[in-house]
Amino acid sequence: MVTTRTSGRGAADGAPVPDRLLAVATRLFAAQGFERTSVQEIVDAAGVTKGAMYHYFSSKDDLIREIYRRLLGLQTRSLERIADGPGTAAQRLREATADVVVSTLAHLDDGVVLMHSLHLLAPHIRAQVRAERRRYHERFRALVAEGQREGSVRADISPDLATHHFFGAVHHLGTWYRSDGALRPRQIGEGLAEMFLNGIAVQRP
Amino acid sequence: MVTTRTSGRGAADGAPVPDRLLAVATRLFAAQGFERTSVQEIVDAAGVTKGAMYHYFSSKDDLIREIYRRLLGLQTRSLERIADGPGTAAQRLREATADVVVSTLAHLDDGVVLMHSLHLLAPHIRAQVRAERRRYHERFRALVAEGQREGSVRADISPDLATHHFFGAVHHLGTWYRSDGALRPRQIGEGLAEMFLNGIAVQRP
Amino acid sequence: MVTTRTSGRGAADGAPVPDRLLAVATRLFAAQGFERTSVQEIVDAAGVTKGAMYHYFSSKDDLIREIYRRLLGLQTRSLERIADGPGTAAQRLREATADVVVSTLAHLDDGVVLMHSLHLLAPHIRAQVRAERRRYHERFRALVAEGQREGSVRADISPDLATHHFFGAVHHLGTWYRSDGALRPRQIGEGLAEMFLNGIAVQRP
Amino acid sequence: MVTTRTSGRGAADGAPVPDRLLAVATRLFAAQGFERTSVQEIVDAAGVTKGAMYHYFSSKDDLIREIYRRLLGLQTRSLERIADGPGTAAQRLREATADVVVSTLAHLDDGVVLMHSLHLLAPHIRAQVRAERRRYHERFRALVAEGQREGSVRADISPDLATHHFFGAVHHLGTWYRSDGALRPRQIGEGLAEMFLNGIAVQRP
DNA sequence: TATGAATGAGAATTCATTCAT
DNA sequence: TATGAATGAATTCTCATTCAT
Numbered sequence A, B, C, D: 001m002v003t004t005r006t007s008g009r010g011a012a013d014g015a016p017v018p019d020r021l022l023a024v025a026t027r028l029f030a031a032q033g034f035e036r037t038s039v040q041e042i043v044d045a046a047g048v049t050k051g052a053m054y055h056y057f058s059s060k061d062d063l064i065r066e067i068y069r070r071l072l073g074l075q076t077r078s079l080e081r082i083a084d085g086p087g088t089a090a091q092r093l094r095e096a097t098a099d100v101v102v103s104t105l106a107h108l109d110d111g112v113v114l115m116h117s118l119h120l121l122a123p124h125i126r127a128q129v130r131a132e133r134r135r136y137h138e139r140f141r142a143l144v145a146e147g148q149r150e151g152s153v154r155a156d157i158s159p160d161l162a163t164h165h166f167f168g169a170v171h172h173l174g175t176w177y178r179s180d181g182a183l184r185p186r187q188i189g190e191g192l193a194e195m196f197l198n199g200i201a202v203q204r205p
Numbered sequence E: 001t002a003t004g005a006a007t008g009a010g011a012a013t014t015c016a017t018t019c020a021t
Numbered sequence F: 001t002a003t004g005a006a007t008g009a010a011t012t013c014t015c016a017t018t019c020a021t
Helices: A017-032 A039-046 A050-056 A060-083 A089-106 A108-120 A123-150 A159-176 A185-200 B017-032 B039-046 B050-056 B060-083 B089-106 B108-120 B123-150 B159-176 B185-200 C017-032 C039-046 C050-056 C060-083 C089-106 C108-120 C123-150 C159-176 C185-200 D017-032 D039-046 D050-056 D060-083 D089-106 D108-120 D123-150 D159-176 D185-200
Strands: none
Touching: A017 A039, A017 A050, A017 A060, A017 A108, A039 A050, A060 A089, A060 A108, A060 A123, A089 A108, A089 A123, A089 A159, A089 A185, A108 A123, A108 A159, A108 B108, A123 A159, A159 A185, A159 B159, A159 B185, A185 B159, A185 B185, B017 B039, B017 B050, B017 B060, B017 B108, B039 B050, B060 B089, B060 B108, B060 B123, B089 B108, B089 B123, B089 B159, B089 B185, B108 B123, B108 B159, B123 B159, B159 B185, C017 C039, C017 C050, C017 C060, C017 C108, C039 C050, C060 C089, C060 C108, C060 C123, C089 C108, C089 C123, C089 C159, C089 C185, C108 C123, C108 C159, C108 D108, C123 C159, C159 C185, C159 D159, C159 D185, C185 D159, C185 D185, D017 D039, D017 D050, D017 D060, D017 D108, D039 D050, D060 D089, D060 D108, D060 D123, D089 D108, D089 D123, D089 D159, D089 D185, D108 D123, D108 D159, D123 D159, D159 D185
């Protein structure tokens, strides 16, 4: 249902219509919420008509589904690249945590939309998105467990709880991060990684 | 605008109408979201008419505002009781983190509602709620800073970042906690407190 | 249904409750219109409760009916006093026109309310008010006709049309008169009387 | 917001939807008042759905605004055509007064709507309409003043007051005129013009 | 006399979606 | 591919009035 050929009638900018719609929708959903944003607003901001939107997306829900799909795909690939890479579990864990934070900050709007709108979707879509997110969390949890086996992570903590602990901080970023604030994404990533890893690390005697 | 006298006309149960409305609204908002829940649904579930609701609350937003007010008041008082109590900063920090988790789990619906609906409110209400939440976070941050001064908390971490780190985990609870899951609130509270405090603690040699 | 005993609980000022309600209602109806003014607003402004209002007046319509009744009674008595008094028809006509203008300006709010709200009333009430107004116009028309018989008013004009002509100007006063404007009520009364009488007078050779 | 293409789907009659809505709304507003007429009634009578109405008009107020706009435009053009035409001031004044009366009677419903509903509009719209009406009155006032300069109108009357005097009679027409009454519009126009002009004219010796 | 909680019917408006062109 | 008029159902909120106390 989604094509990518560049629109014939060049509107706002040169990007293909579906991409423009997604970008605009992401921005508006993040700013005002999914339900507060009308299809009319989206198409106006994207410089197209409703008919055009319904040509590319089957519904308003479909828009958000696509936003989720892209975000989760991106994050999953990034995590897997690191988690399946070289190094000790502790090293990969540190690299992954910092990377997740930085990449989340780079796509903050998408994350905010997901946080605020997931519960509004039709149940079966919601289930789909949750399943994908679970796979993602699971890969992280496995890394923690690997750390326990290699002796760098405390054996007495629950890998599940540790994963929730970390992703809580990640999902919370959208609530307080300001791009004009004192801390740079890199610093935040390293700061959170340090605290998190310290929190689950075996104490060096 | 809210009185507490028990309704004269026999309604669903004995609680005063405003309380009944708030309880029902909290449950529905948490389950389906604020925007997906109609005023009609709320009053039907509470066994009153729309007119009655608008007699006590000036709008649908007013309902959610009141839910927030009660929740934040509760949490603030609880945190202050502990933070201003006896013991070293490290002891109070541990007690407070575990308590926040347990009390959040005890009012999970309210927290979920706040998380999902805050961004829908009128800007000035949102600002108000955020200000109150900021005071709350600030009290926690001060406790972390106090720990740094007494030497129990690492000097190289940012108390702000640490606070966000912890409250991220707290706000995330509603996403994964199931009352029929493996972990009891107490255990979760202690597990998170352990990880968090370990993460920011000065390493004992 | 309307009593006049002074209210026991002295609210806003000392006037009896029904009078206070009528005064407040007149002011509000004139300012915002009948339908835009809620019963709640009226009772709030009068410093009483809804129950009290419904004790004295059977409905919101009843309030306006009473405003009309008082205004029309006042004007009718005033007109009759002059019309039935001494002097030539021409003298009485001049006196009456000036007096109607002055008295209309003195009760401008009531007149505005009548103008804007008459068409909203239940048909039988409307018919009642119109009948009373017709009697009032009729008395004026008779005076014009008397002028024709005594030779001071042109025979070729329609007394009906002349009456409408004059009362048009009177009803229009509320649209443009400002108490802080350049002209005093007395001057307006005399100006309008002069123009009107000149317009219908037999030309003196 | 208003297009004129004839509706595709077969509706009541052939006129474009916006025109049909305005015609129907004018009739209903005049008969029952603006506030007593629901949007549902209007769209039912026009044979369209509410959605269609809101496609063309942004609100119920917008309907009335458009009715005003059309009426005032019509009357202004008509008055200017005469006032700026040939002839002495006295001649143009007579022609204008008669014409205003006849044209007002030809659009009686619109005038009644304006009289009864202007005070209900949002302040800034009201101000806009009043400004336009003021320009209209001003053109008439200028004509009276011109008559004073040419010596045909008495110097001791206020052109302002004379204008209010005349437009009072005009606005009052809707209150008493019946199309099945004894007087034809032409006769009423001439009768009122005669009285008005006589009232302000310099007496011929 | 007076209170004010509660009713219940109805108001305007919004909006995702469809479909003839 | 794209348009935009039209649908129709749902939504929040208002308000005159009643009635147990």
